[in-house]
Structures are given as structure tokens and as C-alpha cells.
Amino acid sequence: TTKKGVSGKTKFDVNLYTGINQAVNLPKMMNSTDYLNTVEQAWNNTHATGVNPYTLEKNRSDLANTNWMDELFENGRTNSFQLSASGGTDKVTYLMSTGYFSQDGIVIGKNDSYKRFEFRSNVSAKLSERIQVKSNILLNHQNKMVVSSRGDSPGIIRHALLRPPVLSVLKSLDDPTYSVNNPYTDLPFYESPSNFQSNLYEWSQNPVALASLSNNNQKQFKLFGNAGVDVDILADRSLKFRSNVGMELNFNH
Secondary structure (H helix, E strand, C coil): CCCCCCCEEEEEEEEEEEEEECCCCCCCCCCHHHHHHHHHHHHHHCCCCCCCHHHHHCCCCCCCCCCHHHHHECCEEEEEEEEEEEEECCCEEEEEEEEEEEEECCECCCCCEEEEEEEEEEEEEECCCCEEEEEEEEEEEEEEECCCCCCCCCCHHHHHHHCCCCCCCECCCCCCCCCCCCCECCCCCCCECCECCCCCCCCCCCHHHHHHHCCCEEEEEEEEEEEEEEEECCCCCCCEEEEEEEEEEEEEC
């Protein structure tokens, strides 16, 4: 329902809120030892001949031990501020409010943030004993940074579940594909321009890189307003004329 002002001295209301958000009940992920033991056993179960490549991999000293769920999620924060003023006289009443809401999500980095600013106004005025006018205005601006968390190919949670723990978050400084702008590992273990050992490990994307390099900024501006007039045609108010006009504008960019 639309809040309205009441006659009397101006009344101010202030509401503040801040909170911390966390990802909970996350699945327990295998460490590198458990993972290599599992894929080693899986290879043995195929009854393939020759040396088990994962047995050889267990002897490597350059493997990481990454928990991709721990790397992907962090504490998020929510902040909310609202200020309203209401009051008036026996002729004019008003209620005006403004608010700001921001949320930095639980995914690492700043690319899953949300910000919203709002302004509301509700004014009613008696022009005479029989004529009353009123107006409502809403201004709303939203700014969203969106990271895909769906189960499809670019979904960061999907890749956090699939990506082997033996892969590190960041590339080695000795990796010829390393760059300051993109230091994240992508394909498994670089050996040469055409060899990333993709035959041994899941060809998945780095979810931390997807979250950090995402740039899906969605902005929306909304304007909603209406104005109306009530006219008591008869003195006993048994017959009334009412007219309303409104508009709504939305800009997305």
C-alpha cells in the first residue's frame, strides 16, 4: 500500500541496516590426493593396458591443492539506508522518503554487486471543501553487476564443481602465457602452444577467472508517477468526480 502523510509536525524516520552474507552448506570437495586416487582407480577400472598415467601424476611435485569452492566464495555485505519525512496541515499532507541499498555478493571480486537508489513522494492538498488533488512520484535507479551462476557453460558454480583440485588459481610466473591482466590458469597444465594435457584432466574453465574478468553491467532507471483530482459534486458528498493520470518510464542500458 502507498504510505501517506498525516497532519501535524514534521516527523522524521531513519532506518539503517548492515549485514554479512555467507555461502553455507557447500559440498565437501576432494583434495588433490583424494582426487588423484579416484581418477587412478577409475582408469584401472577400465582395464586399460599400459602404465596408469595418474599413477605417474601422483609423483609430481608441482600440483596444486585447490578447493575451488573456498576460492570462489567470500563474505558478502549488505547495506541499507532509508530516510523519510512526513507531516502537514489540515490543508496539505506529505510523505517523502529516500533510500539507498547496496550489496556486494558472496562471489569473489566486485562483479556481483547491486546498488539501488530510490526517492518517493506522496502529496495531498485540499484546494477547497470540495476539491482535493494528490500526486505520487517514484524515482528508482539500479546498477547491477551480474555473474552467471547457472549450470550452463559459463556458470561459475558449474566450473567450481568440475575443475580438478590439482590446478592452481593463478599461473606460474614461468608460464609463457602469463600476463598481469590475466594471471589465471585456464586450460590444464601448459606444456606447449598445442598441448595443455587436456586428455588427463577435465577441460573446465577457471571459475575465479570467470568471476574476476566478468563485465556484465546492467543499469535501469525507472520513473513512475500519477496525479489525480477528487471533486465532490454534491455538498453531501454523495456524488463524486475523480480523475487520474499516470505515467511510467523505464530505461535499461
